[in-house]
Amino acid sequence: MRSKRGRPRHPDVLTPAEWRVVDAIRHGMSNRQIATRRGISVDAVKFHVANALLKLGLDRRAELRTWRGVAADSALRSRENREGVPAMTRTSVQLGVLGQISRPVRDITTAVEWYGKVLGLPHLYTYGDLAFFDCGGTRLFLTAMEEPGRNEEPSVLYFRVDDIQAAYDDLRERGVEFENAPHLIHKHESGLEEWMAFFPDPDGHLLAIMAQVPPA
Numbered sequence: 291m292r293s294k295r296g297r298p299r300h301p302d303v304l305t306p307a308e309w310r311v312v313d314a315i316r317h318g319m320s321n322r323q324i325a326t327r328r329g330i331s332v333d334a335v336k337f338h339v340a341n342a343l344l345k346l347g348l349d350r351r352a353e354l355r356t357w358r359g360v361a362a363d364s365a366l367r368s369r370e371n372r373e374g375v376p377a378m379t380r381t382s383v384q385l386g387v388l389g390q391i392s393r394p395v396r397d398i399t400t401a402v403e404w405y406g407k408v409l410g411l412p413h414l415y416t417y418g419d420l421a422f423f424d425c426g427g428t429r430l431f432l433t434a435m436e437e438p439g440r441n442e443e444p445s446v447l448y449f450r451v452d453d454i455q456a457a458y459d460d461l462r463e464r465g466v467e468f469e470n471a472p473h474l475i476h477k478h479e480s481g482l483e484e485w486m487a488f489f490p491d492p493d494g495h496l497l498a499i500m501a502q503v504p505p506a
C-alpha cells in the first residue's frame with residue numbers, strides 16, 4: 291500500500307505559522323506590516339489568513355481580531371487547565387499596577403543610547419525597532435515612529451493583570467469596548483509569554499491590559 295505524502299496533520303487548530311499571523315492581526319497589524327516583521331511575502335501572509343479563516347469557520351479577516359483562541363501549547367492554556375476554573379467565574383479585576391508604558395521615538399538607536407547611557411535605565415532587550423527598559427519594575431517600551439515628525443498618539447498605559455482572560459471578561463461587562471481579544475505578543479526563550487489586549491478611553495486614546503504567563 292502506497293503511503294500518503296505531505297505533512298502530518300497538525301495537532302492544534304492552527305499551525306505555528308498561522309498562529310503567528312493571527313496574533314499579529316489581533317495586535318492590529320496590516321498584512322504588509324506582518325510580512326515585513328516576519329520576513330515573508332504579503333502573499334504568504336494572505337495564504338495563512340485564508341487558511342485560518344477556513345479552519346475557524348470565520349468569514350472576514352476583521353473577525354480574527356476578536357477571536358478568543360489560545361494555542362494548545364501556550365502557557366496560558368496550561369494554566370487554565372491546571373486551575374480548572376472558567377475565567378468568567380473568577381474574582382473581579384482591580385486595575386492599578388502599571389506593567390508598561392510606551393513611548394514613540396524618532397530613531398531607536400539614538401533612543402537606546404540616551405535612555406541607557408545618559409539616563410542610566412537598565413536595558414532589558416531590543417528587537418529591531420523595539421526596545422525595552424526597566425523603570426523600577428515598570429517596563430518602558432520604546433518604538434520607532436512610522437512617520438517621524440507626525441503627531442503621535444499619547445503614551446499607552448499597560449495595566450498589569452494576573453488573569454488576562456478574566457480581566458477581559460470583567461471589563462467588557464463594565465462596558466469597556468476592546469479593539470481585540472487577548473493575544474500573544476511575544477514568547478521569551480525561557481517560555482515566559484507576554485499577553486495583551488487593547489481598548490480606548492473616552493477620548494479614543496489607547497490603554498491595555500497585559501499579563502506575563504510563565505511556563506508550566
